[in-house]
Amino acid sequence: MNSKHEFTLLYDGHCPICRKEVAWLRSRNKQNKLGLQDIHAEGFNPAHYGKSLDELMAEIHGVCVDGRLIKGMPVFYAAYSAVGLGWLMAPTRWPLLRQLFDILYAWFARHRLGLGAWFGAKACQDAHCSIRSGHGKT
Template identity: 85%
Template sequence: MNSQHEFTLLYDGRCPICRKEVNWLQSRNKHNKLGLQDIHAEGFNPADYGKSLDELMAEIHGVNPDGRVIKGMPVFYSAYSAVGLGWLIAPTRWPLLKPLFDRLYAGFARHRLRLGTLFGAKPCQDASCSIRSGHGKT
């Protein structure tokens, strides 16, 4: 990981919704504080982060500057904070709303590839794009 980044987002580059959000975050990454790593990029090794590809496909992960890997909704807060938009996603951390957002994200994570077809993405045609069952839980 590049030490100049406040946070590195490990994202599913085969997910059309994920790509759109990453492109949007990158457009706001003016100070290059957010690192972006596609988990399907050539040469990427999930073991470098103590994870399997199945685990990384199950839900979003990110890496703090100290190397600590986090997953789920806290990743979004860290990524948005790195580009100066933490305030936008702050309600996801509020005690009364956090359980709701955690559940909504868990559902989204399990179905994100199918949901992408609603936005005009072509359905995945091979097994490499599937989200393996049993891993979408937080």
């Protein structure tokens, strides 16, 4: 992780929806406060974060500037905050809505690769596109 980033997003580069969101975040990352790391990039080692690839594939993770690893909806708030758009994700932290957003995200995380086809992405046909990558824990 580059220490100049306020937050580093660990994202699934095989997920069409994830790639679109990362491209959008990259376009708003004018001050370079958000680091972006594809967990499928050559040389990426999930063990560096104490995780397996399957664990990182199960839900989104991110790394805070102090090295803490976070996962789930708080990752989106941190990533959007790093690009100056935390207000867009603020409702995900409100007590009355937090649980709903957590449930919706958990469903999305399990189905994200199949949902990519709804957004015009080519349907994924190989083992690399599985939420369960076959690497590490199952």
